[in-house]
Amino acid sequence: MNISTQPVVANPAVTRRRLALPVGLAAAGIVLLFIAPDVLPTYLVNTLIRAFLYAAVAITVDILWGYTGILTFGQSAFFGLGAYAAALTFTHVGFGPGTALMAFGIAIAGAMLVALVVGWFAFHPGASALYGSVITLVLPIVVSQLLYSGGSFTGSSSGLAGFESFDLSLEAWFRITAGFLLVITAGAWVFVRSDAGRILEAIRDNEQRCAYLGINVSRVKILLMVACGAVASCAGFLFACVQMVVAPEYAGFAFGTELLMWVALGGRGTLLGPVIGTVLLDSSTSYLSGSLPFLWKLLSGVAFVIVIVAMPQGLLPALLNAVRRWCRLGTRRSAARAREGALRVAEPRPLAGLASVGRFALSVEDVHKRFGSLQVLRGIDFKVRPNELLSLIGPNGAGKTTLMKCIADGAERTSGTIRLNDHDILRSPPATCVALGAGRKFQNANVFESLTVAQAMRVSRTRLEPPSLLRRASVLALPDAALEVLRATGLDKQLDVASRDLSHGMKQALELAMVLALEPNVLLLDEPTAGLTKAERTQIGAILLDLTRNYALCVLLVEHDLDFVHEISSRIIVLHQGQIVLDGSVEEVVNSELVREVYAGAGAPGEHA
Numbered sequence: 001m002n003i004s005t006q007p008v009v010a011n012p013a014v015t016r017r018r019l020a021l022p023v024g025l026a027a028a029g030i031v032l033l034f035i036a037p038d039v040l041p042t043y044l045v046n047t048l049i050r051a052f053l054y055a056a057v058a059i060t061v062d063i064l065w066g067y068t069g070i071l072t073f074g075q076s077a078f079f080g081l082g083a084y085a086a087a088l089t090f091t092h093v094g095f096g097p098g099t100a101l102m103a104f105g106i107a108i109a110g111a112m113l114v115a116l117v118v119g120w121f122a123f124h125p126g127a128s129a130l131y132g133s134v135i136t137l138v139l140p141i142v143v144s145q146l147l148y149s150g151g152s153f154t155g156s157s158s159g160l161a162g163f164e165s166f167d168l169s170l171e172a173w174f175r176i177t178a179g180f181l182l183v184i185t186a187g188a189w190v191f192v193r194s195d196a197g198r199i200l201e202a203i204r205d206n207e208q209r210c211a212y213l214g215i216n217v218s219r220v221k222i223l224l225m226v227a228c229g230a231v232a233s234c235a236g237f238l239f240a241c242v243q244m245v246v247a248p249e250y251a252g253f254a255f256g257t258e259l260l261m262w263v264a265l266g267g268r269g270t271l272l273g274p275v276i277g278t279v280l281l282d283s284s285t286s287y288l289s290g291s292l293p294f295l296w297k298l299l300s301g302v303a304f305v306i307v308i309v310a311m312p313q314g315l316l317p318a319l320l321n322a323v324r325r326w327c328r329l330g331t332r333r334s335a336a337r338a339r340e341g342a343l344r345v346a347e348p349r350p351l352a353g354l355a356s357v358g359r360f361a362l363s364v365e366d367v368h369k370r371f372g373s374l375q376v377l378r379g380i381d382f383k384v385r386p387n388e389l390l391s392l393i394g395p396n397g398a399g400k401t402t403l404m405k406c407i408a409d410g411a412e413r414t415s416g417t418i419r420l421n422d423h424d425i426l427r428s429p430p431a432t433c434v435a436l437g438a439g440r441k442f443q444n445a446n447v448f449e450s451l452t453v454a455q456a457m458r459v460s461r462t463r464l465e466p467p468s469l470l471r472r473a474s475v476l477a478l479p480d481a482a483l484e485v486l487r488a489t490g491l492d493k494q495l496d497v498a499s500r501d502l503s504h505g506m507k508q509a510l511e512l513a514m515v516l517a518l519e520p521n522v523l524l525l526d527e528p529t530a531g532l533t534k535a536e537r538t539q540i541g542a543i544l545l546d547l548t549r550n551y552a553l554c555v556l557l558v559e560h561d562l563d564f565v566h567e568i569s570s571r572i573i574v575l576h577q578g579q580i581v582l583d584g585s586v587e588e589v590v591n592s593e594l595v596r597e598v599y600a601g602a603g604a605p606g607e608h609a
C-alpha cells in the first residue's frame with residue numbers, strides 16, 4: 001500500500017487470486033448439484049442432505065463464535081423453531097403451496113423475533129460476555145422443554161412424523177439443499193471479507209475499543225443474531241420438509257453443543273472449515289454409529305480433545321498452514337496484499353450532525369464520582385477551548401483516569417454536568433460521546449491485535465463512512481491529522497502488518513491515529529507516552545503540538561512525565577485526592593510550592609487553597 005490522493009486501479013493478479021476461491025467453490029457446487037446425486041449411493045445422498053443443512057447452521061455458529069467471539073449454544077433452538085414451524089403447520093393445518101409459504105413465513109419471522117428478544121437480553125449495553133453465552137445456553141433448553149411439554153400438539157418426546165410435504169425426489173432435495181448451502185457459504189464468504197465483516201473481527205478482538213470508536217456493538221451483535229437465527233431456521237424448515245419428521249432433540253442443547261464441536265474441529269473463523277467438518281463428521285457418524293454405537297462416541301470425543309489441544313485453530317487452518325509452508329506461499333501472498341490499495345485524504349467532516357460549536361469545546365461542571373463509599377472526584381469544574389492543550393497532572397490515585405472516563409462515557413459520573421461542544425452528554429454511552437466530538441486514547445495501547453494497520457484504520461472510519469456489506473474498498477480515506485501521525489511514525493509503510501507485531505511505541509501511535517480518524521475535536525489522551533523511548537516521546541510531543549495548533553483540537557492530556565508536560569502544555573490542572581488544587585499556566589504550576597508539596601505528599605490541598 002502507498003499513500004496517494006488518487007484512487008488506484010485494482011491489481012489484476014490480486015483480483016485473480018481473490019476470485020480463485022469463489023470460482024473453485026462454484027465449480028465444486030456445479031459438480032455437487034448435477035452429478036453427485038446420480039452417482040452416489042442412496043444412503044449417502046440421504047445422509048449428505050441432512051449434513052448440508054447442519055453445515056448451513058454451523059456457518060451461523062462460525063460467524064457468531066469464530067468471527068465475532070460470541071460463544072453460542074443456541075443455534076439449535078432456531079433450527080428447531082424452523083423445523084417445528086413446518087411440522088406443526090403441515091400436521092395441524094395441512095399441506096399446500098399456501099400453507100407451505102405461511103409455514104416458511106412463520107419460521108423466518110418467528111426465529112427473527114426470538115433472536116431479537118434473546119439478542120437484546122444477551123447483548124444489551126452493560127451485559128457481560130458470560131451473560132450472553134449463558135442466555136444462548138438456556139435458549140435451547142427452554143425451547144426443547146416447551147416442545148416436550150406440548151402434548152399431542154408438538155408430539156412431545158416422539159416429535160411429529162408422517163405429515164405431508166413437497167413431493168420431490170431425493171435427487172431434487174439433494175440439489176436444493178446443496179444449493180442452499182452454497183448460497184449461504186458464498187453469502188457468508190462475501191460478507192466476512194467485506195468492510196462490514198471486518199467489524200466482527202474487531203469486536204472479537206477488542207469490544208471496548210469498538211465502543212470508543214463510535215460503533216454500537218450491542219446493535220451489531222443483535223442484528224447478527226437475528227440474521228443468523230433466520231438462516232438456521234430456514235435450514236430447519238428445509239430439514240422438516242425433506243425428512244418429514246421432527247423431534248425436540250433438534251432444538252436441544254446437545255445439538256447446539258455438537259454444532260460448536262464441528263465448528264471447532266473444522267476451524268473456527270474460516271467458514272469452509274466448519275462446512276467441511278460438519279459434512280465429514282455428520283456423514284461418518286451416520287455410517288459408524290450403527291456398527292460402533294458406543295465406541296464411535298468415544299472415538300469422536302478423543303479426536304475432538306486431540307484436535308483442540310494439538311491444533312487449537314482447527315483442522316483446516318492447520319492443513320492450510322502446512323500447505324502454505326510447503327509451497328512457500330506466505331511471502332508471495334503478503335507481497336500481493338501489499339499492493340491492494342491506497343490511502344487518501346478524506347473530506348473533513350468535523351462534528352457532523354451537531355447544530356453548533358460553542359466557545360468551549362469541553363466544559364466540566366461540578367462533577368463528582370463515587371465508587372461505593374470511596375469519593376474519587378469532588379466538584380470538578382473547568383472549561384477548555386479549541387487550540388488548547390490542557391495537561392492533567394497529580395499523584396497516583398488522584399482521579400485523573402476516572403475524570404477521563406467520565407468525559408468519554410456519560411454513565412460514569414455520579415453527578416455533575418459535562419458538555420462536549422455545548423451538548424450535555426447526559427448518561428450517553430461512549431459511542432454517543434464520540435458522535436459529540438470526543439476521542440479517547442487509553443492508558444495502555446488499546447488496538448485490535450489481529451487486524452492489520454490498514455484494517456484497524458478502516459474500522460475506525462466506520463462511524464463516518466458506513467462500510468459496505470459486500471465489498472472491501474481498495475482506497476482508504478483518512479483525515480489529514482490521522483495521515484500525519486501514520487506518516488510521522490512510519491506506520492504508513494506498515495499498513496499490512498498485524499497490530500500484534502508492532503512495537504509498543506507503534507501501537508501507541510496506531511491508537512492515536514485511530515482516534516484521530518474519528519475526526520474528534522476533544523482529544524482525551526491518558527499517558528500516551530507511557531513505556532516509550534525518549535525519541536518516541538519527543539515525536540509524540542511534536543505531533544500533539546501540531547494537532548493542537550493546526551487542527552483546532554482541544555487536547556486533554558494525563559501525564560506523569562512532568563518535563564514532557566512542561567514542554568507542550570498551554571495550561572495545566574493539578575488534581576489531588578479528587579479535587580482541583582491548581583488550574584494555571586505552565587509557569588504558575590512550575591513555580592507552585594503547593595504542587596511541590598502535593599507531589600512530596602506534604603499536606604492536604606485544602607490547607608493551602
Ligand SMILES: Nc1ncnc2c1ncn2[C@@H]1O[C@H](COP(=O)(O)OP(=O)(O)OP(=O)(O)O)[C@@H](O)[C@H]1O
Nearest residue numbers: 371374376394395396397398399400401402403560
Ligand atoms: N472501578 C473502581 N472501583 C473502585 N475504586 C476505583 C475504581 N477505579 C479507580 N478507583 C479508585 O479511584 C481512585 C482514583 O483512581 P484513578 O485511576 O482515577 O487515579 P489516577 O490519578 O489516574 O492514578 P494513576 O496516575 O495511578 O493512573 C484510586 O483510589 C482508585 O483505586
